[in-house]
Amino acid sequence: MAGETDTSRSGPQKHGGSGYITTTVDALINWGRRNSLWPMPFGTACCAIEMMATLASRYDLARFGAEVIRFSPRQSDLMIVSGRVCLKMMPVLIEIYNQMPEPKWCISMGACASTGGVFDTYTMIQGVDQFIPVDVYIPGCPPRPESLIDAVMLIQERIKRGERQTKLYDRTRHPLDFAPLALVSGAVEGAPVLTGSRHSLPGKDVPFQEQSFGPPERIVTHVERTQAAQRGTQAEQQKSP
Amino acid sequence: MAVDLPSLMTSLKARFGDDVLGHAVFREQYVVRIRRGANLPLLRFLRDDAGFDMLTDVTCVDSLSLPQDMQADYPERFAVVYQLYSVPHNERLRVKAYVPEEPCEIDSVTPLWEAANWGEREVYDMYGVVFKGHPDLKRILMPDGYEGHPLRKDYPLKGRGERDRFQKYTEIPPR
Numbered sequence: 001m002a003g004e005t006d007t008s009r010s011g012p013q014k015h016g017g018s019g020y021i022t023t024t025v026d027a028l029i030n031w032g033r034r035n036s037l038w039p040m041p042f043g044t045a046c047c048a049i050e051m052m053a054t055l056a057s058r059y060d061l062a063r064f065g066a067e068v069i070r071f072s073p074r075q076s077d078l079m080i081v082s083g084r085v086c087l088k089m090m091p092v093l094i095e096i097y098n099q100m101p102e103p104k105w106c107i108s109m110g111a112c113a114s115t116g117g118v119f120d121t122y123t124m125i126q127g128v129d130q131f132i133p134v135d136v137y138i139p140g141c142p143p144r145p146e147s148l149i150d151a152v153m154l155i156q157e158r159i160k161r162g163e164r165q166t167k168l169y170d171r172t173r174h175p176l177d178f179a180p181l182a183l184v185s186g187a188v189e190g191a192p193v194l195t196g197s198r199h200s201l202p203g204k205d206v207p208f209q210e211q212s213f214g215p216p217e218r219i220v221t222h223v224e225r226t227q228a229a230q231r232g233t234q235a236e237q238q239k240s241p
Numbered sequence: 242m243a244v245d246l247p248s249l250m251t252s253l254k255a256r257f258g259d260d261v262l263g264h265a266v267f268r269e270q271y272v273v274r275i276r277r278g279a280n281l282p283l284l285r286f287l288r289d290d291a292g293f294d295m296l297t298d299v300t301c302v303d304s305l306s307l308p309q310d311m312q313a314d315y316p317e318r319f320a321v322v323y324q325l326y327s328v329p330h331n332e333r334l335r336v337k338a339y340v341p342e343e344p345c346e347i348d349s350v351t352p353l354w355e356a357a358n359w360g361e362r363e364v365y366d367m368y369g370v371v372f373k374g375h376p377d378l379k380r381i382l383m384p385d386g387y388e389g390h391p392l393r394k395d396y397p398l399k400g401r402g403e404r405d406r407f408q409k410y411t412e413i414p415p416r
């Protein structure tokens with residue numbers, strides 16, 4: 001019936017033919033946010049090449065409203081960590097993430113940003129999600145541009161549903177430098193590192209105790225969602241005759 | 242005119258005596274093995290009198306985990322390696338100076354080549370070899386607060402926990 005509000009939708013509603021719409025302020029703001037994501041490219045390695053390809057004309061992220069790449073974190077709301085992050089870069093990443101205004105989202109692109117990838121060495125951060133909250137992970141080495149587009153669309157969908165990063169994080173308690181070695185179990189403060197004698201320090205395996213946010217929820221990919229929807233319509237069609 | 246490398250080896254031995262431990266030829270590449278104390282005068286001689294006017298690289302070898310038969314070539318644990326190039330003669334020469342664990346130091350060659358500056362800083366950063374007389378010997382790759390020298394063979398590959406020690410984002414507790 002014309003003019004009746006469809007309560008199952010929360011976006012802008014068109015009423016009849018009289019040329020006005022009603023909506024809530026939140027829905028309107030979220031509509032604007034999801035259609036004008038401003039990414040902050042944190043491209044540190046080869047994945048960044050694929051990110052650039054995504055932004056360029058062949059794949060054209062502009063079609064999804066995310067073409068305004070901002071190199072200033074103050075103006076961006078979507079961080080794309082694409083590439084390896086090393087010991088010296090991690091404070092920079094944290095600083096930039098801190099500077100982005102909320103609400104903000106984060107994509108961890110590629111094996112290296114998500115897990116450290118093949119670089120299991122003293123200088124590589126084994127997954128940025130250990131230290132900053134990540135919303136969407138993209139597998140691959142490097143992921144194809146389609147995967148990055150899918151990740152952006154997943155974020156858009158979360159904004160559409162009115163989701164925020166569900167947890168707020170305390171930025172004040174976040175010193176930028178790594179802890180002194182004395183805090184590492186087994187290391188002795190002032191140990192004569194320069195002597196070159198064999199030190200019998202344990203390897204990496206210092207377990208993480210203060211787990212302050214749980215493992216990320218399983219994210220249904222775009223493909224899975226489309227397939228599920230298709231299955232649903234097929235089942236309906238089989239039922240109807 | 243090419244440099245006569247075999248006779249250069251003989252004249253180096255005659256000139257520097259015991260400080261030249263010997264030389265080796267591998268696939269027509271000449272390596273001079275010297276004691277660390279002689280690196281400045283010997284490299285100055287090579288630069289001024291033998292025509293090796295360009296320093297292409299300064300690097301280092303840690304012999305700790307080499308197989309036994311190769312360790313025989315290393316009277317000390319570390320070898321600081323100078324790669325020289327002669328622009329007029331189109332010849333290359335490698336000089337290895339052996340540095341013990343303690344005291345782990347050698348004279349800087351920055352008075353001869355400015356190019357040694359960053360190379361020596363990298364060797365210091367990665368191996369902990371101290372270059373005496375270097376104008377600004379500080380880390381070049383690792384962060385300033387870093388402890389240890391990660392390319393030493395007794396440094397654990399996965400580090401000593403530095404990469405896991407950043408502060409995590411902490412949730413704001415619900416009020």
Ligand code: SF4
Pocket residue numbers: 045046047048082083084109110111112113117140141142143
């Ligand atoms: S995941 Fe692969 S492509 Fe991406 S930064 Fe790591 S090595 Fe490079």
